[in-house]
Amino acid sequence: MQSAAFALSPSPSTPVLRSRSSIPNPNPRCAILSAFPTAKPSVSPIRRGGAITGISGPLRALSPRLGGWDTAPVSFSPPKQDVAVRATSVSENADENPAKNSELVQTLLLGSLFGLWYLFNIYFNIYNKQVLKVFPNPLTITTCQFLVGTVLVLFMWATNFYKKPKITSSQLVAILPLAMVHTLGNLFTNMSLGKVSVSFTHTIKAMEPFFSVLLSAMFLGEQPSVWVLCSLAPIVGGVALASMTEASFNWAGFWSAMASNVTFQSRNVLSKKVMVKKDESLDNINLFSIITILSLFLLTPVMLFVEGVKFTPSYIQSAGLNLNQLYLRALISGLCFHAYQQVSYIILSKVSPVTHSVGNCVKRVVVIVTSVLFFRTPVSAINSIGTGIALAGVFLYSRVKKIKPKTA
Template sequence: AKFIGSMKKETQLPMSDSTAQGFLWNAIWLLLNISMTLLNKSIFVHMDFPYPITISMIHMICTCSFSKLLIKYGKYPVKDLTAKQHRHVAAFSLLFCANIMMGNIGIKFTSVAMSQVIRASIPGITMVLSYFLLGKSYTIKHLMTIILVISGVCLATYGDLEFTTLGLVLQITGCVLSSCKSVTASKFLVGELKFHPIELAYRMSFYAAIQMFVFAAVLGETRSIVDNFWEYDLRLAGILLTNGMMAFFLNFSNFMFTRLTSALTVTVSGSLKNVLTIIISILLFRTPISVLNGAGIVVTILGATLYNFVSYKYRK
C-alpha cells in the first residue's frame, strides 16, 4: 500500500533538451541491442564458437580499450577516486559482468521466445528496486503502462515456450541482475559521483574484463579455445572484433540513455527491443506468427509508447 500510495506523488521534473537527446540515444541503443542479440545468437549457432563468457570478455576488453582512447584523445575528465569508491566500481563491474554472462549463457538453454517472456518482468522489478534503492516515486499511470508492456511481451512470445530448468533459473537470475544493474548505473551517473558515461564504461569494463577472464579459465572455456585454436579462421576473428566494437558502443549508449532518462525508462525500452527483435526475426527467417502473437506485439509497442507519453507529461 505504501508503494502504490507513493506513486501518486510523482515529482515533476523540468523539461530540457535532454529529452530529445534521450530519444536519440534510445534509438541508437535499440538498434545496437537488437543487432548484438542476433549476432551473438549467430556466433553460438553458426560459427561453432559456444563460449559465452569469452565473448563477454571480448566485449569488456573492447569497451575498456575504446573508452581509454576516447578519454586520452577526447580529453574527457577523469575523477580521482578514493579506495572506497574504487571498491564500489569493482562491485558494480561484478554485477555488470554477471548480468551479461547470465544473458549470454541463458540464451543457450532456452528458446528466444521463452527468454523474452521471462525478461518481460524486468520493468516491474526495476520499478520496485528504484522505489526502494533510489527513492523514486511513480504514478498509477506508470504502473498501468508497465503492466501493459509485460502483458504484451508475454502474448507476443506465446506458443514457443521451450526451456530447460537450468535455462529458466539462469534467465530469472538474469532478470534480477539486469534490474539491479540499471538501478546501480543510474546511481553512478546521476548520484554523488556523476560519472561521464565514457569514464563509467572505462572503469567498469576494466574490472569486468579481469573477472570474466577468471570465470572463463575456471569454467574451462579458455582451455577449450586453446585446444581448438587452429580450427578458427580470420573470418571468425573479424566477427568477434566487430562484435566487441558493437559492445563498446552499446555500453556507451546504454549509459548515455540511463543518464538522460531513468533506469525504468531503459528497461521499458528493453521490453520494446524484445518485441522488435521478434519482428525482425519473423521478417528475416519467415517465421509464422499467430493472431495472438501479433496482438502482443501491438500491445507492447502501445504500452511502451504510453509509458514515454506519461513520462514526458510529468517531466514537462
C-alpha cells in the same frame, strides 16, 4: 589699430578665414572684434599644415544698442554632403532563424544518436547469436566482449579522445558492486541468447519494469502509483502468453533472461542506494568505462576456472569451426556491444529518463522484428499478440513513470 576681424567665406566649400581689411564691410553695424575686449567670443582658428582652414567654437557678431553692445549669435553650418541611403528588406524572423537552426541541428543530432543506438544493438544481437550458436561458451564470449570494451576505453583515454577521470579508492569501492551486477546481467543475457531465440529473450527482458518497481519498493521504500501498477499487468500477461507459445522455449533460456532482468534492475537500484560521488571527470560515460574494466577483471578468473581456454585457434580448428569467421563475428559483436551502451549513455545525458525509456521500448521492438526477419524465426499469431501486449505495457509504463512515487 589694424583690424583682426574674420568673416566667413561665401564659398560652398570648406570655409576659410580672411582679414577684414581685405573685405569691404557690407554691414556697418558690425564692429571690429579686437576693439571690444569685454566681448570676447570663444573662437579659435583651426590650423592644418600652417594655414587656417576653419573656426572652432561659436561666433558672435556685435551690434550697438542703448547702454552697450549686444552680441547676436551667428549660425555656422558645415557644408552638406550628399549621402546615399539605400533601403534593404529585413526579415521579421531574423532573430528567430539562428534559434530555429540550432534546434534543427540538435534534433538531427539526437535522431542520429537514436539511429546508431538501434543499429549497434541490432548488429550486436545478430552477430552474438551467430557466435553463440556454434560456440556455446557464454563465459568466454562475455569476457571477450568486456576485453574489446576495455581496449576501446584505454585507447580513448590514451588519445585524449575523452578525458581520463580521476578515481579515488573510495569511489572504486562504491563502483565495485555496480560492476558485479553489470557483469552478471550481461552474462545471463548471453546465456539466454545461446539457448532461445533473440526475439524470445527480448520479450522476456520486457519484464524489466516489473522488477524495477519490485526492487525499488523493497530497498528504496518507493510506493508505485496506481497507474504504474496498471501498466505492469499487460507486461506480465503478454510475456506469459508469448512464453506459452514460444517454439524455442526452454527453462534454461527463460530463467537466464529473468536473471538478467533482476541483475540489471538491481544495478539501477544499487546505484541510487550507494550514491557514487562524482566529480567533473566522472560522468556516466567514464563511469560505464570503469565498470567495463572492472567487469573484465571480475569475469576472467571465473571464465578460466569454468570453461578454460577455449578461444585459441587450435581449439576452434579442432572443433571444426571457421576460425576467421568466428573471430570476425566475435569482434563485431564486441565492438557493437560497447558502442550501443556508450551511445545509450550519451542519449541519456541529452534527454529525460522518461524519453530514454520510451526509446528503449522502441529499440526492443526493432530488435525483435529484425531478428525474426533475419533468422526466420517461426512465430505464431498468439505469440505475436503476447509480445505486442507486453511491449505495449512497457510503453505505457514509460509514459506513466514520470508520476513521482511516494517515499515511505
